[in-house]
Amino acid sequence: xxxxxxxxxxxxxxxxxxxxxxxxxxxxxxxxxxxxxxxxxxxxxxxxxxxxxxxxxxxxxxxxxxxxxxxxxxxxxxxxxxxxxxxxxxxxxxxxxxxxxxxxxxxxxxxxxxxxxxxxxxxxxxxxxxxxxxxxxxxxxxxxxxxxxxxxxxxxxxxxxxxxxxxxxxxxxxxxxxxxxxxxxxxxxxxxxxxxxxxxxxxxxxxxxxxxxxxxxxxxxxxxxxxxxxxxxxxxxxxxxxxxxxxxxxxxxxxxxxxxxxxxxxxxxxxxxxxxxxxxxxxxxxxxxxxxxxxxxxxxxxxxxxxxxxxxxxxxxxxxxxxxxxxxxxxxxxxxxxxxxxxxxxxxxxxxxxxxxxxxxxxxxxxxxxxxxxxxxxxxxxxxxxxxxxxxxxxxxxxxxxxxxxxxxxxxxxxxxxxxxxxxxxxxxxxxxxxxxxxxxxxxxxxxxxxxxxxxxxxxxxxxxxxxxxxxxxxxxxxxxxxxxxxxxxxxxxxxxxxxxxxxxxxxxxxxxxxxxxxxxxxxxxxxxxxxxxxxxxxxxxxxxxxxxxxxxxxxxxxxxxxxxxxxxxxxxxxxxxxxxxxxxxxxxxxxxxxxxxxxxxxxxxxxxxxxxxxxxxxxxxxxxxxxxxxxxxxxxxxxxxxxxxxxxxxxxxxxxxxxxxxxxxxxxxxxxxxxxxxxx
DNA sequence: TGTAACTCCCCTCCG
DNA sequence: GGGAGTTACA
Numbered sequence: 001x002x003x004x005x006x007x008x009x010x011x012x013x014x015x016x017x018x019x020x021x022x023x024x025x026x027x028x029x030x031x032x033x034x035x036x037x038x039x040x041x042x043x044x045x046x047x048x049x050x051x052x053x054x055x056x057x058x059x060x061x062x063x064x065x066x067x068x069x070x071x072x073x074x075x076x077x078x079x080x081x082x083x084x085x086x087x088x089x090x091x092x093x094x095x096x097x098x099x100x101x102x103x104x105x106x107x108x109x110x111x112x113x114x115x116x117x118x119x120x121x122x123x124x125x126x127x128x129x130x131x132x133x134x135x136x137x138x139x140x141x142x143x144x145x146x147x148x149x150x151x152x153x154x155x156x157x158x159x160x161x162x163x164x165x166x167x168x169x170x171x172x173x174x175x176x177x178x179x180x181x182x183x184x185x186x187x188x189x190x191x192x193x194x195x196x197x198x199x200x201x202x203x204x205x206x207x208x209x210x211x212x213x214x215x216x217x218x219x220x221x222x223x224x225x226x227x228x229x230x231x232x233x234x235x236x237x238x239x240x241x242x243x244x245x246x247x248x249x250x251x252x253x254x255x256x257x258x259x260x261x262x263x264x265x266x267x268x269x270x271x272x273x274x275x276x277x278x279x280x281x282x283x284x285x286x287x288x289x290x291x292x293x294x295x296x297x298x299x300x301x302x303x304x305x306x307x308x309x310x311x312x313x314x315x316x317x318x319x320x321x322x323x324x325x326x327x328x329x330x331x332x333x334x335x336x337x338x339x340x341x342x343x344x345x346x347x348x349x350x351x352x353x354x355x356x357x358x359x360x361x362x363x364x365x366x367x368x369x370x371x372x373x374x375x376x377x378x379x380x381x382x383x384x385x386x387x388x389x390x391x392x393x394x395x396x397x398x399x400x401x402x403x404x405x406x407x408x409x410x411x412x413x414x415x416x417x418x419x420x421x422x423x424x425x426x427x428x429x430x431x432x433x434x435x436x437x438x439x440x441x442x443x444x445x446x447x448x449x450x451x452x453x454x455x456x457x458x459x460x461x462x463x464x465x466x467x468x469x470x471x472x473x474x475x476x477x478x479x480x481x482x483x484x485x486x487x488x489x490x491x492x493x494x495x496x497x498x499x500x501x502x503x504x505x506x507x508x509x510x511x512x513x514x515x516x517x518x519x520x521x522x523x524x525x526x527x528x529x530x531x532x533x534x535x536x537x538x539x540x541x542x543x544x545x546x547x548x549x550x551x552x553x554x555x556x557x558x559x560x561x562x563x564x565x566x567x568x569x570x571x572x573x574x575x576x577x578x579x580x581x582x583x584x585x586x587x588x589x590x591x592x593x594x595x596x597x598x599x600x601x602x603x604x605x606x607x608x609x610x611x612x613x614x615x616x617x618x619x620x621x622x623x624x625x626x627x628x629x630x631x632x633x634x635x636x637x638x639x640x641x642x643x644x645x646x647x648x649x650x651x652x653x654x655x656x657x658x659x660x661x662x663x664x665x666x667x668x669x670x671x672x673x674x675x676x677x678x679x680x681x
Numbered sequence: 682t683g684t685a686a687c688t689c690c691c692c693t694c695c696g
Numbered sequence: 697g698g699g700a701g702t703t704a705c706a
Contacts, residue, residue, distance in 0.1 A: 071696085099696050123696085132700095149700070204696055271695060370693050392694080400698085432684050459683085505697095536696065562694045586693055600694080 019043075019050060026291040027051045029258070033251075033285035035278070036260040039320045040307070040606035041298030044260050045566065048234060049078045051258065052093060053086035055230055062092040064229040066250070072096050072537045074234060074566055094228070098243050099204060100536050102211035105224060106202070112220040113213045118528060119200040120414055123535040125398060127192075127203040128154040129419055134191045140184050148178045148185075157189055161205040162240045162272025199416055208242045215249030225252035235565070236261035236281070240272040248284060257285060264311055264318040267562060267600045269592065296322040296606075298568050300329020302647065303612050307605045309644045315595055322606075332605075332612035334577075334640065334648040343617045344380040347573050350613060351386065351556055354571050361387070363570040365557035367604045369582045373575065374558050381556065392560030397538045401500060401510040405517060406531065408492045412477045413527050415448040427503055428469065430461030450474050468495065485530050486521040493518060561604045572608035574601075575615045578634035601639045614640065614648070 019027060023043055026036045027050035038044035056062055069075040075095030083090040094101060107117045132150030140147040159170050167186060171179050202210060215221045231250050236259035251257055261278045282288040296304055301324045308321055337343040351364055368374055371392055381388050396402060404427060407420035418440050425436035435458055446452035453470045472495040476488050483491065493514045500507035524530035557569065576582060583597030605612060619633050
């Protein structure tokens with residue numbers, strides 16, 4: 001490739017200043033496969049953004065670059081950054097997740113794999129519902145035999161597909177208690193693929209499988225392979241076998257594949273991701289150039305010492321040890337709390353103290369293992385009027401009322417969608433599965449004409465509700481274009497809101513969610529892209545839902561550790577560092593899972609630039625009514641070994657306790673022993 | 682026969 | 697707090 005100026009005559013020297021030699025080598029690598037092993041905080045996003053900018057400046061048309069990232073947001077950030085670097089329009093770069101790009105390509109070329117361009121995308125809940133319907137139809141639901149529930153059925157299916165394992169293997173390895181159901185599952189899965197094909201539905205896994213299948217069709221492969229000169233993949237350690245094969249399919253006509261990743265940050269094994277992809281990359285792509293980034297620009301050395309020490313006891317060995325040029329810095333804190341309530345108070349006090357010291361709330365984050373781990377903290381923050389935005393955890397579109405409204409919209413979009421019909425009809429008074437089925441059959445016999453429902457007789461108790469439903473569906477589908485997407489949502493919302501009070505117990509906040517949905521719809525011009533985007537790229541946080549932010553808005557970040565991937569903050573507070581929380585007791589089945597939890601903790605720790613505090617509540621109150629009120633003593637997370645703790649300031653600090661509480665723990669408990677070790681210093 | 686009311690159990694991470 | 701399965705009632 002010929003060397004051009006990048007942005008101005010001094011560009012090369014400017015770049016040499018902006019990037020270290022390894023980063024520069026990666027960013028300006030020419031043709032051929034490139035593997036960038038980039039430890040946490042080593043500037044991989046930066047390197048990738050520079051690489052995009054460099055490619056564009058070399059004359060590669062932006063639309064011939066494909067940038068596959070873990071979230072759509074990550075792709076957007078990189079593209080924006082590349083744009084400001086190259087001063088050229090990089091917005092035509094194809095960017096997004098594997099799923100989103102698959103969706104886009106399949107809408108364009110899906111015909112080659114017998115897919116209509118207006119297929120719909122089913123999220124996890126939708127596909128579980130469909131599997132559940134089939135499960136009922138086959139009579140596996142009740143009575144004598146215990147059959148796995150629909151969410152389990154879906155999990156088994158997804159595991160099979162993503163890890164490309166046989167049903168018998170998956171059952172044996174992951175779901176031994178479902179072994180008896182093997183025959184039934186096989187029947188269900190066959191029917192599931194049939195029904196999806198009938199209704200032109202793709203689930204998340206299908207987006208990858210059909211993309212891969214598409215690349216198996218020679219003409220399609222030539223065409224799609226020929227669309228891109230360069231393919232760049234971020235977070236490659238979190239891709240699965242199918243994604244790796246898609247990549248090989250894309251390689252077809254050129255060798256310009258760049259992947260970036262860190263084997264020590266692989267945290268999506270549960271979803272079928274495999275580190276083998278990154279380890280085997282040089283074999284799969286011969287003549288790979290490997291660049292390793294080890295210098296951490298993010299964190300102060302004491303934070304990295306803790307991170308390195310956490311990984312030192314990993315069973316699996318990693319290639320890198322991170323080091324930092326950032327001098328000084330404080331030892332991370334290990335804060336022991338008597339209980340969760342105290343943990344909440346302490347986090348608040350720390351956060352406020354940092355803000356007093358000039359660190360905005362947005363540069364501070366509280367990280368936890370599971371979405372609900374922040375429930376109590378959220379209440380405490382609200383009580384103190386500390387604004388926050390939460391990432392990860394239960395998502396907006398998974399809420400029942402949001403699904404209801406979307407089901408209404410889906411029916412208008414696609415009257416064949418019998419799952420949505422079921423959902424919608426069964427929320428009417430006096431309508432159950434039987435009546436719903438009759439309605440759907442009637443529709444199918446009348447060429448899916450909504451108007452044919454006008455003279456359909458339903459049980460007397462349901463007559464009024466049914467008439468109202470048919471009316472609004474007809475209105476919206478007839479006036480669709482004129483109304484716009486938001487207008488359609490508005491109409492359906494007015495119809496649906498009165499039902500909220502009967503269906504659910506806290507209708508008011510739910511009604512507000514529906515208004516949010518309408519706000520989001522404002523941004524869309526087509527109903528289909530609105531529905532698809534909502535499933536492929538759902539709002540990531542409460543912030544995404546609010547209107548445009550005020551200029552002086554400042555808010556604390558709450559995030560699951562998974563959603564924190566790729567982010568960094570001045571101060572990071574890791575809460576619930578107790579065994580059973582991190583590692584999650586759902587993931588202590590085998591060593592592989594525990595090791596993934598360790599990497600997750602490592603990811604959390606390495607998000608911190610200057611300050612890190614790890615909180616550990618000594619006891620938890622169980623709210624399980626059948627056990628009565630009880631509390632159980634926790635043990636410090638197994639990842640905070642004595643060696644790790646020695647690298648931290650393990651003081652027990654208490655703030656603002658109205659009634660100082662004695663830690664009343666029997667001396668012989670493990671928690672107590674752990675505590676003594678911490679106090680030893 | 683179909684729907685409403687009741688009981689029991691379980692609760693992870695994400696596109 | 698919600699979903700799945702069971703029982704009670706129209």
